[in-house]
Amino acid sequence: QKEVEQDPGPLSVPEGAIVSLNCTYSNSAFQYFMWYRQYSRKGPELLMYTYSSGNKEDGRFTAQVDKSSKYISLFIRDSQPSDSATYLCATNRDDKIIFGKGTRLHILP
Amino acid sequence: DTGVSQNPRHKITKRGQNVTFRCDPISEHNRLYWYRQTLGQGPEFLTYFQNEAQLEKSRLLSDRFSAERPKGSFSTLEIQRTEQGDSAMYLCASSHGTGIYEQYFGPGTRLTVT
Numbered sequence: 001q002k003e004v005e006q007d008p009g010p011l012s013v014p015e016g017a018i019v020s021l022n023c024t025y026s027n028s029a030f031q032y033f034m035w036y037r038q039y040s041r042k043g044p045e046l047l048m049y050t051y052s053s054g055n056k057e058d059g060r061f062t063a064q065v066d067k068s069s070k071y072i073s074l075f076i077r078d079s080q081p082s083d084s085a086t087y088l089c090a091t092n093r094d095d096k097i098i099f100g101k102g103t104r105l106h107i108l109p
Numbered sequence: 110d111t112g113v114s115q116n117p118r119h120k121i122t123k124r125g126q127n128v129t130f131r132c133d134p135i136s137e138h139n140r141l142y143w144y145r146q147t148l149g150q151g152p153e154f155l156t157y158f159q160n161e162a163q164l165e166k167s168r169l170l171s172d173r174f175s176a177e178r179p180k181g182s183f184s185t186l187e188i189q190r191t192e193q194g195d196s197a198m199y200l201c202a203s204s205h206g207t208g209i210y211e212q213y214f215g216p217g218t219r220l221t222v223t
Contacts, residue, residue: 008149043113043200043214044152088151095140095165097212099151 001026006089006100014108019076023089023100026070030091033065035074038086038102047087048074079107113215115201121221122191129187130218134203141184142202142212143176145169152200158184191222 006023013019021035032051036044050056053067064073072089086102114133122128134141139160144152155174156166160181170176173191178184188195198219202212 004151006151041216041219043202043216045214046212090151095157096142096154097144097152099153101149101151 003027003030003093003098004089004091004100006103008101008103010104010106012106012108013079015079015081017079017107019074019079019083019105019107021074021076021087021089021103021105023072024070025072025091027093028067028070030093032092033063033072034090034092034097035061035063035072036088036090036099038088040085044088044099081107081109083107113201113203113213115199115215115218117218118216119219119221121223124191124193124222126191127187127189128191128220129185130199130220132184132186132201132203132215134183134201135205135213138203138205138213139181140204140206140212141178142204143184143186144200144202144214146198146200146217147196155186188220191220193222196220196222 004025034049035047037047038044048063050063050065053065056063060077062075084107086104088102089100090097116131142157143155146152156176158178173189176186198217200217201215204211
């Protein structure tokens with residue numbers, strides 16, 4: 001079992017829709033949970049991080065962690081074509097970031 | 110400061126050749142990380158430095174791979190006797206301190222081994 005599982009998509013939604021991206025993880029000891037956005041041929045860019053369980057909101061983005069079910073979510077409200085990218089969920093083991101495969105998201109104008 | 114830079118951005122080489130990549134971290138960032146990303150996968154950890162000391166290496170880093178960070182500034186990643194399976198994007202990240210979420214990634218070097 002991989003440490004972080006993520007559906008690779010692609011996921012296509014119309015502009016303005018709410019997007020829900022999800023991951024599961026295997027180790028209950030993981031503490032930090034991150035979401036990165038990666039545009040084609042670019043490096044990953046940190047969007048948000050949470051520590052332990054709970055919600056965190058930043059503008060149109062909301063990150064949720066449910067440690068009881070080992071489930072990580074990212075919600076994007078009022079999605080824009082510029083949100084089209086690959087979204088990577090991640091957690092940490094010691095000083096290393098462990099990434100999911102990434103979900104390719106297409107926002108259709 | 111313009112962020113983490115990596116050179117070259119693209120490298121095409123023939124199987125069996127040696128290649129070297131360079132990463133310049135954000136100035137004053139004491140930690141530097143190397144990751145590898147293959148098509149359709151997330152980045153995978155290879156190795157990291159704190160200042161000039163290499164603190165950890167992944168099992169992915171075979172003996173054909175070597176990384177250095179002389180003087181604790183830029184870093185180089187060398188692959189000897191390249192194989193087609195080495196084709197990937199090699200990403201560098203740097204951080205100041207130990208905050209796991211504070212790693213800033215460069216644009217990557219895309220290696221194609223023919």
